[in-house]
Amino acid sequence: MESLPKRNLAVLVAAQSLxxxxxxxxxxxxGLVGQQLSSNPGLATLPVSLFNLGLALGTLPAAAIMRRFxxxxxxxxGAAIGVVSGLIAAAGIWIGAFAxxxxxxxxxxxxxxxVQTYRFAAADGCEPSERGRAISWVMVGGLIAAVIGPQLVILTRDSVSGVAYAGSFLSQAALxxxxxxxxxxxxxPRPASEAAAKGGRSARQLLSSPSFLLAVMAGVVSYGLMAFVMTAAPMAMVGxxxxxxxxxxxIQWHVLAMFAPSILTGRLIARFGKERVTATGLVIIGLSGAVALAGLDVTHFYISLILLGLGWNFGFIGATAMVADAHTDAERGTAQGxxxxxxxxxxxxGSFFSGALLQTSGWSLINLLIFPAIVLVLAPLIWRMATAKSVPAP
Known part of the structure; x- marks a missing residue:
């Protein structure tokens, strides 16, 4: 970790926790506020889906802004937008306006x-062997977030008299x-010069690279399945x-499981390799689906969500390390964005689809869909590990 200043690491961990x-x-x-404000039950999870949509649509502009400034x-x-977002959400609840x-x-x-790019900021400038550990350290901040977020929900949801949940979103703005x-x-570090920023492969060329494409797909399945199930889980529990x-x-246990293993994950990547850790995460996500299908007691929900978080941790951190090794410094902004x-x-x-599917087909089908998605990435990942072993070292 010598190449990553301790000051920056501490800042990123604190920022991740907030x-x-x-x-x-x-x-x-x-979803619960959506049920309260929307007359259409099928739109109850729309607020969560729009959160994920905002995250997706913000990635490329965020990358461009950071590349420029x-x-x-x-x-x-980004933090200023976070303040405004909490105030707007609280105002929507206050006036009863779903939109x-x-x-x-x-x-x-x-x-x-x-916030999602803090992990890449941790890897900037690190030696390849240290990137997994640097990413893991920053994501330890998510462990603190896993305690702060749900506890604020419980402590502040009735803090504004007569307006349930508005206080929780005011606390989001405060964070x-x-x-x-x-x-x-x-x-x-300062942004790369314009000449450097234009160097390297284009987006199309990056996607034609098998190593980069597999890394992206591993992240898609790890994070996509986690969000797909987690979006529906609170409503399924209440239902x-x-x-x-x-x-x-x-959700608190789930988010704790997402981030608690982060320090260990970096060590596991250094010892066993990022592909093997990623594959293990996908298998654990499959186990979470099996537990969810086994019953509807609160214990089944909790164990399933814990396994889902743990599988995400191994799968997504491993996939992030794979991405970090699949591009050059000149390609960093393009590849990460x-x-x-x-x-x-x-x-x-997936989160848009999840809410509608929960209403029409139920919790079981959501968990059944986990398995084909895992096989789609796990098979080429295992093939890559097997073929890598069969190639003699130079």
């Missing part, structure tokens, strides 16, 4: 598009406001007789 807490708030309450300026802009609330969660997704002075302490607190705690656009675009589409 910015990462927004997602659990939106995901825990988005640097990571620090981009991250400050306004949805716009607030969409803007929260734009903020998340910047982003606290992140502003934290991010101001970041000392990231099967469990309380809102149970749903919030379920392209990866996140594809990953989070798929996540957005």
């Amino acid at each position: 910015g990462g807490a927004s997602a659990p708030i939106v995901i825990s309450l988005g 640097g990571r620090r300026s981009g991250y400050l802009l 306004v609330f949805c716009f607030g969660t969409f803007a929260a997704g734009l903020y998340a598009s910047y 982003a406001m606290i992140a502003l002075p934290v991010l101001a302490m970041l000392h990231a 099967h007789g469990h309380s809102v607190d149970h749903a919030a705690h379920g 392209l990866n996140d656009f594809i990953v989070f675009g798929t996540v957005a589409a």
